[in-house]
Amino acid sequence: MLASGALAALGCHKPADSARDISIKESIAPQPVRAGIEIISFRLVNAANLPVTGAHVQLEGDMTHPGMAPVFADAIEVSPGSYKATMNFTMGGDWVVLFHIMMSNGRRVEQQMDVKGVASN
Amino acid sequence: MTKPPMAASTTAEQERISEEAEFLEAQPFDLLAVPVIGPLLRWRHSRTALQIPLLAVSVVMIIEGLVGPTLSPKNLATVLTWVHFRGALVLAILCAGNLFCLACPFMLARNFMRKWIRPRFAWPRVLRNKWIPVGLFAAVLFFYELFGLWASPWLTAWVILGYFAAVLVVDGLFTHGTFCKFICPIGQFNFIASTASPLEVAVRDPEVCDGCTTKDCIRGRRAPSSPLVVLQRGCELALFQPAKVGNMDCTFCLDCVHACPHDNVGILSRLPAGELMSDPRRSGIGRFSRRNDISALAVVFCFGALMNALGMVSPVYTVESWLKRTLHLNSQAGVLGILFAAVIVVEPAILLGLAALLTRAWGRVKSGWLAIAVRYSYALAPLGFGMWLAHYGFHFFTGLYTIVPVTQNAFAEMGFPILGEPRWTLVGLPKTVVEPLEFGFLLLGLAGSLLISWRLAQDDSHEHPVRAFLPWGTLSIILFLCCVWLMTQPMDMRATMLAG
Numbered sequence: 355m356l357a358s359g360a361l362a363a364l365g366c367h368k369p370a371d372s373a374r375d376i377s378i379k380e381s382i383a384p385q386p387v388r389a390g391i392e393i394i395s396f397r398l399v400n401a402a403n404l405p406v407t408g409a410h411v412q413l414e415g416d417m418t419h420p421g422m423a424p425v426f427a428d429a430i431e432v433s434p435g436s437y438k439a440t441m442n443f444t445m446g447g448d449w450v451v452l453f454h455i456m457m458s459n460g461r462r463v464e465q466q467m468d469v470k471g472v473a474s475n
Numbered sequence: 476m477t478k479p480p481m482a483a484s485t486t487a488e489q490e491r492i493s494e495e496a497e498f499l500e501a502q503p504f505d506l507l508a509v510p511v512i513g514p515l516l517r518w519r520h521s522r523t524a525l526q527i528p529l530l531a532v533s534v535v536m537i538i539e540g541l542v543g544p545t546l547s548p549k550n551l552a553t554v555l556t557w558v559h560f561r562g563a564l565v566l567a568i569l570c571a572g573n574l575f576c577l578a579c580p581f582m583l584a585r586n587f588m589r590k591w592i593r594p595r596f597a598w599p600r601v602l603r604n605k606w607i608p609v610g611l612f613a614a615v616l617f618f619y620e621l622f623g624l625w626a627s628p629w630l631t632a633w634v635i636l637g638y639f640a641a642v643l644v645v646d647g648l649f650t651h652g653t654f655c656k657f658i659c660p661i662g663q664f665n666f667i668a669s670t671a672s673p674l675e676v677a678v679r680d681p682e683v684c685d686g687c688t689t690k691d692c693i694r695g696r697r698a699p700s701s702p703l704v705v706l707q708r709g710c711e712l713a714l715f716q717p718a719k720v721g722n723m724d725c726t727f728c729l730d731c732v733h734a735c736p737h738d739n740v741g742i743l744s745r746l747p748a749g750e751l752m753s754d755p756r757r758s759g760i761g762r763f764s765r766r767n768d769i770s771a772l773a774v775v776f777c778f779g780a781l782m783n784a785l786g787m788v789s790p791v792y793t794v795e796s797w798l799k800r801t802l803h804l805n806s807q808a809g810v811l812g813i814l815f816a817a818v819i820v821v822e823p824a825i826l827l828g829l830a831a832l833l834t835r836a837w838g839r840v841k842s843g844w845l846a847i848a849v850r851y852s853y854a855l856a857p858l859g860f861g862m863w864l865a866h867y868g869f870h871f872f873t874g875l876y877t878i879v880p881v882t883q884n885a886f887a888e889m890g891f892p893i894l895g896e897p898r899w900t901l902v903g904l905p906k907t908v909v910e911p912l913e914f915g916f917l918l919l920g921l922a923g924s925l926l927i928s929w930r931l932a933q934d935d936s937h938e939h940p941v942r943a944f945l946p947w948g949t950l951s952i953i954l955f956l957c958c959v960w961l962m963t964q965p966m967d968m969r970a971t972m973l974a975g
Contacts, residue, residue, distance in 0.1 A: 389965075414899070418626035420548040421558035421874020423902040445966050446789060448626070450546055466546075474789045474965035 375401040378453060378465045388473045389446045394439045396429070398455065405435020408458035413439045415469075418448040429453075446474030504744035506571075506674060507732065516742070519707075519733055526583035533580045533635055539885055540632025550628035552635070554874070554881045557625045562871020565668065565864050569916075572674040572742070573665045576655070576726035581642040585654070588643055598653045605663060605768035609775055612660040616779050617815050620786050621808055652711030655726055662726065667769075667776045668860050669722040670853075671748045671923060676725055676732070676740060677716070683739040684717035692716040692731040692740060707734045710759075716740055718758035721750030723769070748923045751853045752930040763853055770849040774823045777859030781957060782818040784866045788964035826953075827852060830946035838936035838943025850935075851947050854927035858951055861920020862958045865913040872912065875903035910962075917958050924951040 380396035394413060398406035411429040416422070422445075429439035443449060449469040456462055507513040515521055532555065540552030547553040567574040576582075624630050645654040655662050678684055691697075693716070695709035708730045710716075716731050716739075732740045754764045763769060785791050791814075798810050831848035834840055840847060880897035887897065925948055932944035 416546060416548045418547055418623070419557070420550075420554040420625065421870050421877050421903070422548065424548070424899050426900075447966070452546075 376406060376455070376457075376463050376465070378467070380467050382469065386473060387443065387469055387471075389443050389475050392441055392443055394427075394429075394441055394451065394467075395432075395436070396438075396453070397436050399435060406457060407431065407434045409437075410456045411437055411439070412454045413441055414452040414454060415441055415443065416450050416452065417445070418450060443469075443472050446472050448472070503741075505679070506742035508741070516729060517732065522577060522728060523583065523586075525578035526580055529578050530580035530583050533639075535885075537632045537635050540628040540635070543628060543885060543888065545628065547626045547628060548877065549881060549884055550631075551878075551881055551885055552628045552631045553625060554877055556631050556635070558870050558874040559878060561867040564665070565860070565867045566871065568665065568668045568672050568860075569864060570673070572672040572676075573669040573722060573725060573727045576662060576665050577728060579726070581639055581659075582655070582726075582728075584639055585642050585646045588647060592647050594646060594648055594650045594653075596649050598649045598651075598657055602657060604657070605766075605772050608658055608660050608663040609768060609772045611658065612663055612772070613775050613779065613815070613819060615660050616783055616819075617811065619783075621811055651713070652726070656712045656724060663772055664776065666723050666725070667772055667856055668863065669725070670751055671857050671860050672722055673744055673747045674742050675722055675745050675750075676727060676729070677719065677743045677745070679739050679741045679743070681717060683737050687717075687737065687739075689736065690715070691734040691736055695730075696734045696736065709734050713759035715758040718756070720755050720757040723750075723757065723760055723763075748857050748927060751856060751927045753934070754850065764846065764850045767849055770852040773852050773856045773859070774827070775819055777855040777862075777954070778819045778823050780859045780862035780866065781954070781961065782815060784862065784958075784961045785818065787866075787966055788961060790964060826950055830950045833946040834932070834935075834943045837945065838932065838939045840935045840943055842935075847935075851928060851931055854924050854931060854947060855951070855954070857923025857927065858917075858920040858954055858958070861917045861923075864916035864920070865958065865962060868916060869909055869913055872909045873903040873906060876901040877903065913962055914959070917955060917962070921951060921955040924955075 377399055378396050379399070380394060382392055382394050384392070396411075398409060398411075400406055408431070413427045413429060415425040415427075425442055425444060427439040427441045429437040432438050441451070449472055451467045451469055453465040453467070454462070455465065505513075507517055518524070536552040536555055539550055543552070544550045547557075564575045618624070622630055624634065641658070642654050645658055646652075689696075691707070691709060693709045693713070695705040696707040698704040698706055710731050711728070712724045712726065714724060714731075716735070719725070727742075732742075751763075754762050756762050760766065760769070795810050795814065798804060798813055802809075802813075804810050804813075827848040828844060830851065831844040834847050834851070835842070835844055842850075879901050880899045883892075883894040883897040886892060886894050928947035928951060929940070929944050932947070933940045936943035
């Protein structure tokens with residue numbers, strides 16, 4: 355039973371959900387990233403490299419270690435296709451930031467950014 | 476090395492012996508006599524009934540780990556394994572006993588396999604010790620850090636699968652409880668930790684055993700007409716109840732309870748860690764003082780607790796960077812290997828060796844330094860357990876409710892959002908509540924270690940017990956302070972910076 359379950363699951367190791375036609379170019383400041391408030395700026399573009407405007411983006415920060423509290427932040431659009439969010443990294447370590455994007459046409463897209471080695475204060 | 480206790484020479488010593496005799500003679504609490512719980516545990520299929528849910532959970536964890544979310548905090552395999560399972564395991568050992576081995580899902584799979592496959596070989600005599608599991612225990616800690624198992628549902632699932640495979644291969648080839656006794660690193664962790672448990676599977680009335688001729692508790696209950704047919708298995712780990720002392724090697728499988736024709740085996744209360752305060756000959760084990768392998772297990776258990784927690788705080792990265800620069804090392808495995816060797820081999824060798832030499836010189840104990848180090852190494856087990864409790868308890872309590880959104884998410888991902896939208900903000904108890912618990916666990920461990928060292932010193936050096944105790948008391952306090960320092964460091968929550 356175990357073996358068949360495992361074999362059935364082999365090859366099903368799926369990556370995080372993401373949309374190939376939407377890409378995200380992100381930056382985080384200040385550097386090096388430390389526990390506390392950080393500004394995450396990102397630009398959303400479509401397959402034609404045109405800015406994706408009017409999206410509602412919520413950021414979710416998770417530690418790679420399970421069992422820790424996630425942090426959330428809403429991004430604001432500062433110029434067409436460019437967004438900014440303030441995120442509070444509550445402790446040092448490896449973080450993963452998920453971008454939950456709801457586009458103006460209602461389509462939902464999820465992207466991911468690794469923030470490794472956030473230094474503790 | 477062990478000397479018989481000297482006759483009571485002082486009033487204080489007489490009082491102590493008298494108090495202990497009273498404690499030992501007092502009717503202990505027997506879990507099997509408790510309504511509902513007792514009859515449930517005495518039911519012949521009780522273990523299987525406890526194992527089935529855990530096997531089901533294991534299968535879910537494997538599948539979720541292989542095909543579920545890749546982000547560790549959102550996957551049942553990683554959340555259950557690294558937050559809930561570890562915490563529940565140590566808390567159960569603290570409050571009762573080795574309950575995980577009782578409900579071990581791996582043994583259910585093995586028992587199922589053995590209905591068709593009969594093992595033919597005896598485990599080689601030269602390997603009938605704890606050296607392999609001690610090495611495996613250290614290896615588990617090492618690979619946990621090296622591969623960041625906590626962050627990978629996929630690897631976590633494969634660890635669980637690998638465990639099942641190892642159990643089936645070893646116990647498919649070798650007779651009795653070979654995997655449990657001579658291989659299983661989780662089992663060894665449970666065995667050494669449960670020396671501090673308040674409950675023990677033990678004989679109710681030794682006089683009943685004196686008159687027993689069948690020894691069913693170890694041989695198993697046989698069919699009267701055909702002695703080769705075993706109706707109820709006896710202890711697979713070679714623990715003969717009348718001579719069994721403590722929880723070492725006891726999986727709480729309750730085979731002895733079911734096999735005893737006199738209903739003379741119970742789950743009895745006892746003085747936690749009391750079994751480490753003396754050195755009797757133990758069935759299936761011998762004397763602790765002559766078992767360097769079990770002593771090594773106690774040492775890895777204690778210093779491994781420090782190493783496992785060290786990986787979570789920022790100073791470790793400074794040390795690792797320094798090692799890389801100094802030794803011109805670019806290999807993560809190399810840096811981690813040096814750190815592990817330093818913390819769980821070199822450091823204990825120096826500290827225990829020094830303490831043993833001082834006890835020998837100051838306390839005028841006639842044994843050699845190695846024999847003293849082995850004897851007193853067991854005193855570190857409660858402190859190590861305190862550290863494991865503080866560490867795993869922290870994750871358990873601060874992440875207690877994370878199982879809720881992760882389960883909601885698992886159902887939603889399968890297309891059955893019957894539990895509603897995942898509430899990711901549901902996490903656990905606040906740190907302000909959990910931190911005092913952590914220090915409480917550490918203090919409890921320190922108290923146990925100091926008490927055991929003192930009792931051993933009293934037995935070893937009647938003239939200078941304080942002098943014999945001082946090195947070990949000091950060592951326990953130093954290790955306790957290291958644990959406190961670790962717990963007060965800002966957490967880096969296992970960053971993988973050491974990879975460079």
